[in-house]
Amino acid sequence: MSEDSPLLSPSGEGEHEGLIDAQAVLADDPQDDQWQETKSLAYMMLLTLSIGGLQLAWAVELSNGTPYLLSLGMSKSLMALVWIAGPLSGALVQPYVGILSDNCKSPWGKRTPFMVVGSIATVVSLMCLAWVREVVGGLLGLFGADRTSEGVKVTIIVVAVFFVYILDFSINTVQAGIRAFILDCCPSHQQEAANSMASRVVGIGNIIGYVAGYSDLPKYIWWFGYTQFQILCAIASIALSTTVLISIIFIRERDPRLEGPSPKGKKGIIGFFKTVASSIKHLPPQTRKVCEVQFFAWIGYFPQLFYSSSYIGDIYVQPYLIKNPNMTPEEIDTLYEMATRMGTFALLIYAITSLATNVLLPFFVAPSYDAEYEASIHSKSDNTTWLSRFMEKLVIPWLTLRRAWLCSHLIFAGCMFSTLWVRSIGGATALIGIVGISWALTLWAPFAIISAEVSKRDKLRRQRNIQAMSDPDSDTEHAVFEKEDQAGVILGIHNMAIATPQILATIGSSIIFKFLQKPRGVPGDRSYSVVLAAGGISTLIAAWLTSRIQDEVPLPTPAEEHFRPATREERRSLNQERNFVRSHSYTSLGY
Incomplete structure (x- = not known):
């Protein structure tokens, strides 16, 4: 590449001469400023x-x-x-x-x-x-x-x-x-x-x-x-x-x-599985830890999503079944219809709690993954409004997003264990409502942690590609970076970490139901509580794994960057892309 490029270390400085300085790129990227x-x-x-x-x-x-x-x-x-x-x-x-x-x-x-x-x-x-x-x-x-x-x-x-x-x-x-x-x-x-x-x-x-x-x-x-x-x-x-x-x-x-050009690889089903396997092997460090957490967390969350309303309904019908064990099929259907409405109401409370948590909690959580940017903004200007000062006072310094997510796992596990002895409609509805707090963090924290890491790495990748294509003097033969996975495949693998445990949870729940479930209309069924409590055990493992995640997103250092010689096909493709870049530029979003 050109020696005058701002993306390169000065000649002779450091043992990784010529490598991209990640922090410098993030701090000064004129082509990516508008984004x-x-x-x-x-x-x-x-x-x-x-x-x-x-x-x-x-x-x-x-x-x-x-x-x-x-x-x-x-x-x-x-x-x-x-x-x-x-x-x-x-x-x-x-x-x-x-x-x-x-x-x-x-x-x-x-x-x-x-x-x-x-x-x-x-x-x-x-x-x-x-x-x-x-x-x-x-x-x-x-x-x-x-x-x-x-x-x-x-x-x-x-x-x-x-x-x-x-x-x-x-x-x-x-x-x-x-x-x-x-x-x-x-x-x-x-x-x-x-x-x-x-x-x-x-x-x-x-x-x-x-x-x-x-x-x-x-x-x-x-x-x-x-x-x-x-x-x-x-x-x-x-x-x-x-x-x-x-x-x-x-x-x-x-x-x-x-x-820049898309990476060349094998197509079809075999190529897909090879790509996924390779991507899993090379996941960014924070993302890998989040996927491990999600695997164990969703063994517990999946039964809760499907059986919470049934747990509430089961509590509602038990007194009536005990009092009148000889109900007609029509009476049983009417009883369970009302039980379903009770369960739906509990889920509504659950959804409201989740929304309230998502609205209010961000005001109290310290922006760990935005901290570097926030610090740079405050260092440039001391002009703050009374509203911004008030909002800063609401932040609880120790309550990072990662710690809030950790607490949500513990809250979830505690609520699931409590289903074993909570047998009143009001108490059970309160438990499911409290779980809404954990659900709010599940919808927020893992995606924020992954997005912060992937977004910064994508920024580095785009800058490398644009520099290689726009610089006619760049030596692509000796400055090609190894392939890095982008947002789509990484988020897809994260979803695999969510979906795969759901299959395991379904099988586990079926086994528990096989041994503990009683026929519809027969009193004494406690199988739903056992299934929910079993999910709480796996969530404790997720809480321990969450404690191993860092509060800051580590950027790749020059020593972590991997180079290899470009193939003839890659050099030809890069030259074609250069011609396109010379005649096009990014347009402003207007926001």
């Missing part, structure tokens, strides 16, 4: 708005999917095979989409095409699932089939299962795109703020979903459909489409064509 400028609150809201619409779609599937499929005549044993689609798609689809989007060279950006295509597929699968009985029954009826026949019912169930899998794959595609979109379009020093805002939007989406599910929608907005599920799917489709459209219109991504 590192502090963004406004409006920008953050527009950036994260799409994840709220996505969460509403998730809420509809999780809260109403099981009753809807059962209403089609599906058995509970088949239900387990259906809902395992979520963890499977999370473990496979998100890393695959991450790899594809990292290498995408679309002029609209890396993530936008996947957000758009995934949203369209989600809307189509939601509406097809909601109307599957009418559509399949109507089509088969044209050929003379009886809609009430067993063959038509089986066909409807098969088609419904197909669209459930399509829905899960589509939602994970959108989620992979949105999470990477937020990371890419947010400055390094505002990653904590962006992920905090995202968790608030998710909380709002959850509350809207629970309130809508609790309301009698056919009575008020009957024009969207005949059933509750049809109307919910219509609302979720409109919300997802609108929020994604707003985000991609007002928030523009970088032009990925300016970042």
Whole structure:
């Protein structure tokens, strides 16, 4: 490279002569200044708005999917095979989409095409699932089939299962795109703020979903459909489409064509698994620790998400079953319907607590991953307003984001262990409500820690690529860096660390239910409490692993950078990219 480049150490200084100084690049990067400028609150809201619409779609599937499929005549044993689609798609689809989007060279950006295509597929699968009985029954009826026949019912169930899998794959595609979109379009020093805002939007989406599910929608907005599920799917489709459209219109991504050539590698399934295996092996240090925490944390969180309402409902029905053990099937159905409403109310309290935590807690948490930037700002100017001084006084110096996350694991474990002896509706509802605090940190802390590290490393990578392409005198043959994974694949691997333990938790829960669950309508069932408490044990392990994470994001030092000679194909590709860079420049965002 050119000796005059500001990215290089002065000749002869230090044993790593010619290597990029990470701190210098982060402090002085004129080509990337506009992307590192502090963004406004409006920008953050527009950036994260799409994840709220996505969460509403998730809420509809999780809260109403099981009753809807059962209403089609599906058995509970088949239900387990259906809902395992979520963890499977999370473990496979998100890393695959991450790899594809990292290498995408679309002029609209890396993530936008996947957000758009995934949203369209989600809307189509939601509406097809909601109307599957009418559509399949109507089509088969044209050929003379009886809609009430067993063959038509089986066909409807098969088609419904197909669209459930399509829905899960589509939602994970959108989620992979949105999470990477937020990371890419947010400055390094505002990653904590962006992920905090995202968790608030998710909380709002959850509350809207629970309130809508609790309301009698056919009575008020009957024009969207005949059933509750049809109307919910219509609302979720409109919300997802609108929020994604707003985000991609007002928030523009970088032009990925300016970042250099995509790495060459094997395509197909084998290439995908080799890429994932290599990426796991070379994960950044903080991200690796976060993934370890998430693996054990989600063994506990997954049962809590699925069985909290059933735990509340079980407590509600026990006194009635003991008092009247000879209820008719109709009386039992009525009793459990009321129990379901009690469980839904507890989840609403849970969602409200989570949102309140996401809104209030950031004012008290010391910005550990933004600390370097904040310090540089304060050193440049002493002009502060009374509001900023007041906000600074609210910060608890020892309460870093990592420590708050650690405390949330302990709170979660304590609540799960308490389910073994809390047997009142009020007490159980309070426990689930308190767990909302832990859920808020789960939506915020891991993404903020990973985003802070990946964003800073991406900044270094972009600067290296741009310098290599824009400098006609750069010696690419002796200055090519080893491949670094970008946001998409890293966030995909992080989602694997979330999805894989869900499969283990499902198997473990099934074993516990096999030995402890009693038939519906029989008093004395305590299986839900045991499943929840077992999840608390794994969360204690997650708390210990969280204590090993650093409060500051370590940047790669020159000694950690890896060089290798460029291949002939890479040199040719870099020369082509130089021609593009000379004729294009980044455009301002306007925020």
